[in-house]
Amino acid sequence: MHIGEILLALGGAFLAAGILARLGAKIGLPTIPLFILAGVLLGPHTPGLALVSDPSYFELLSKLGLVFLLFYLGLEFHLDDLINGGRRLVAAGIGYLVLNIGGGLAFGFALGWGTREAFVLAGVVGISSSAIVSKLLIELGRLRNPESRLILGIIVVEDVFLAFYLAALQPVLGDAASLGAAFVEFGIAFVFLVVLFGLARWGSRLVSRLLDVRADELLVVMFVGLAVVVAGAAEELGVSDAIGAFMIGLVIGSTPHAERVTTLVHPLRDAFAAIFFFTFGLTIDPGDVVSVAGPIAIAVVLTIVLNAIAGLGAARLYGFDRRAGTNVAVTVLTRGEFSIVLGTLAIGAGLDARVAAFAAGYVLVLAIIGPLAVVRTEWLSRLVPVRVLPAAEGPAPDDRAGADPTAAAEDAASASR
Template sequence: MHTAEILLALGGAFLAAGILARLGAKIGLPTIPLFILAGVLLGPHTPGLALVSDPSEFKLLSTLGLVFLLFYLGLEFHLDDLVNGGRRLLIAGVGYLVLNIGGGLAFGFALGWGTREALVLAGIVGISSSAIVSKLLIELGRLRNPESRLILGIIVVEDVFLAFYLAALQPVLGDASSFWAAAGQFGVAFLFLVVLFGLARWGSRLVSRLLDVRADELLVVMFVGLAVVAAGAAEELGVSDAIGAFMIGLVIGSTPHASRVTRLVHPLRDAFAALFFFTFGLTIDPGDVVSVAVPIVIAVVLTIVLNLVAGLGAARLYGYDRRAGTNVAVTVLTRGEFSIVLGTLALGAGLDPRVAAFAAGYVLVLAIIGPLAVVRTEWLSRFVPARLLPVPTGPAPDEVESSSSEAPEEAGAGVAR
C-alpha cells in the first residue's frame, strides 16, 4: 500500500471503530468487542468494503497498541495492593484462578486441538478483563462498595498470575525443540521478571530520576521510549513484548511520577488499543467463528458457572450478602484484552487458527453478557439460595453511591485498578 492508502485506511479504521463503539455505548455495551466487530466487518474476510486487504500492514501500529495496553495495566498494578490484601484476598484470588484456569485447561484438552492450544485456551478462558471490570465499577458508581475492594483484589491477583503465565507460555508459543530448550526459555523469562519485580520494589529511583522532567511533552517522550525499549528487549530475549511493557509499567508505577504518567498515557492507550482490537478483528474470518460456535457456547456456559462458584465462595469468605456476592460473581465475568492478546500470540506462533477465532467469538459474547448482567445484579441475586449467603437489607449499595454528590470518576481516582 502507498502512504496515502495507508493513511486513508488508518483514518477509516479509527472512525469505523469509534462510530460503532459510540452506537454500542447507547445500549451499555463496552468498547472492546465493538472495536473487534468493526475490524471483522471491514476486514478482507467479510463481503463488502474492505479497508485493508492485508492486516499485516497495521502490524507495527497494532503492536504499539498491545505495548501501551499492557504498560497501562502495569502502571495500575501495585505490589502493595496484594501484600496489604491479607490472607483472605489471597485465598479468594487463588481460588478464582484455580477454578477458572483449571476449568479452561480441562476445556482446552477436551476440545482436542492440541496441548499447546489447550495451554493457551486456559488463559483465554481463565482471565477476566481488567479494562472492562474497572470501567464498569467506575461507570456504575460502585467503586466504594465493600465488595468492590474484593473484585479489584481478585484482578490484582490475576495480574500477578498474568506475568508469570506469559513467561511460562513462551516455550509453548516458541515451540521449543526439547525439554532443556523449553526450560532455558522459561528461565530467561523468569529471570527477566524477577529483575524487573525487584526493580519495581526496591530500585525504581534511577527510573524516577529519568522521568523527573517538568514538561509533559518530555515526560511523554521518556515513558514511551522506556515502554517500547522494554518491550523490544523482552522480545529480543525471547520473552513476549507484552511482558516487557507490563513490567516497565510496574516499575514506573512505583515511582512518584506514576499518577502523572497514568494521566498522560490515557490518550495513547485508548487510541492504539482501539487499533489493536480493530486489527485483531481484521484477521478473523466470520466463517471460522461460526465453525467454533459450539465450543464458544460451551465455554461461555462453563465460565458463567465457574464465576458464580468462585464469586459466591469469595463473598461467603468475606461475609457478604447475596447481592454483594452476585456483584462479585458477574463483575469479573467479562473477558477482553488479555484473551485477545493470547489469541494474537497464538496466531503469530502458528497455532491452530481456530484458537484466535474462538477468542474473538468468546470475548464478543462475554463482553456483552457481562455488563448486561452487572446492571441487573439486584434482580439476579434473588436466585441465589439464602442458605449460601444472607438476604440483603436496605437499599442497594450502588443506589446509595449514585445519590452521592461525588462523581464516579472522582470516587475512583485513588483506586489502584
C-alpha cells in the same frame, strides 16, 4: 498498502469505532464490544467494505494499545495492595486458575481434537483478558471500588502465570527443541519477573530522577519510552508484554510524578485502546466461527459457571457482599488477546485449524457477554443466594456508571486528575 492508504484506513478505523461506540452508548452499551464489532464489520473476512485487507498493518499500534492500558492500570494499582493481599490474594488467584485452566483442559480433551490441542484450549478458555478487564474498570469508573483490588490482583496472578504457561507450552507448539530448553525459557522469564518486582519495590527513586522534568512534552516522551522498552523486553524474554507494562506502571505510580503521568497518559490510553479492540475484530472470520458454534456455546456456558464459582468464592474469602462478589465474577469473565495469540500459535504449529476458529468465536462471544454483564451487576447480584454472600447494604457505588458508561468514564478521568 502505501502510506497514504494506511493512513486512510487508520483514520477510518478511528471514526468507525467512535461512531459505532457513540451510538451504542445511547442505549447503555459499553464501548469494548462495539469497537470489536466495528473491526469485524469492516474487516477482510466480512462481505462489503473492507477497510483493512491485512490486520497486520495495525499490529504495532494494537500492541501499543495493550501497553498503554496495562501501564495505566499499573499507575492506579499500588504495590502495597499486591503485597498486603498476601495469602488471600494468592489463594484467590490460584483458585481461579485451577478452576478455569483445569476446566479448559477437561473441555479440550472432551472435544477429542488431540492432546496438544487440549493443552492450547486450556489456555484459551482459562485466562481472562487483561486489556478488556482494565478497560471495563476504567470505563465504568470502578477502579476505586474495594473489590476492584481483588480483580486486579487476580489479573496480576494470571499474567505472572502466563509467563510460565507459555514457556511450558513451547514443546507443544514446537518452538523449544526439548523439555530442557523449555525450562531455560521458563527460568529466564522467572528471573525477569523477579527483577521487575524488585524495581517496583525498591527502584522508584531511580525512575523518579529520570522523570524529573518540568515540561509535559518531555515527561510524555520519557514515560512512553519506559513503558514501551520494558514491555518489549518482557516480550523478548518470554514474559507477557502486558505484565511488563503493568510493572513499570507500578514503579512510576509510586513516584512523585504519578499524578502528572496519569493525567498525560489518558488520551494515549483511550486512542490506542480503541485501535487494539478494532484490530482484534479484524482478525475474526464469521464464517469459520459458525463451523465451531457448538463447542463455542458449550465453552461459554462452562466459563460462566466456573467464573461464578471462582469469583464468588474469592469474594467470600475477602468478606465482600453479593454485589461486590458479582462484580468480581463477571468482570474477569471476558477472554481476549491471549486466547487469540494462542489460536495463532496453534496454526503456526500445525495443530487442528478448528482451534483458531474456536478461539476467535469464543473470545468474540465473551467480549460481548462480559461487558454487558458487568454493567448489569446490580441486577445479577440478586440471583446470588444470601447464604453464599450477604446482601449489599446501601446504594450501589457504580449504579450511575452502569446506566451511563460514557459519563462514568469521564468522571473517572476527572477524578484522577
